[in-house]
Amino acid sequence: MAEKKQCTVIVSYEVTHEDAERFLDSWEKANDFLRKQPGFVSTALHRAVSANPDFRFVNVSCWESDDAFRSATQSQNFRDASGRLVPFPIHASAYEIVRT
């Protein structure tokens, strides 16, 4: 069961094999911005080792609170920093851990 009120955000990205390096460059730019924002705790970008994954990249980030995450991502500065990620379809939500 979740024991702390940290906010976990999981974002799955649809990226072709050919676009992987371009995606990484774009993700790093957005991440450089996010990790400097108040309430940022950690991030872990996962890359698929399977041949044809539905989601080549999945990012799992932790924030001190839901509000901290929202504040960090609702600014114009974030939109500027993450603009190059727009071409990659995403599936994103905030989560809590319910079973371990």
Next chain:
Amino acid sequence: MAEKKQCTVIVSYEVTHEDAERFLDSWEKANDFLRKQPGFVSTALHRAVSANPDFRFVNVSCWESDDAFRSATQSQNFRDASGRLVPFPIHASAYEIVRT
């Protein structure tokens, strides 16, 4: 960068709000089997706190190796234990952490 050769498996499940409890019961049955298999390290089932997530549940599990995960999930016993999860569409892959 990834520092160990553990295998991370991320599985995203499409589950309606109405089916959430039935999903949890089914997931627990499969998890009871998996956590007893050789090479199992940990699991963390995440439940979305957003209203209309693409994936209501995302499970992040760690295994000692890719082979351990494959062995655990390619047996008839696993198919029996996880059979009740079949109605829920999934997106699954093995991953390695490439950025933190």
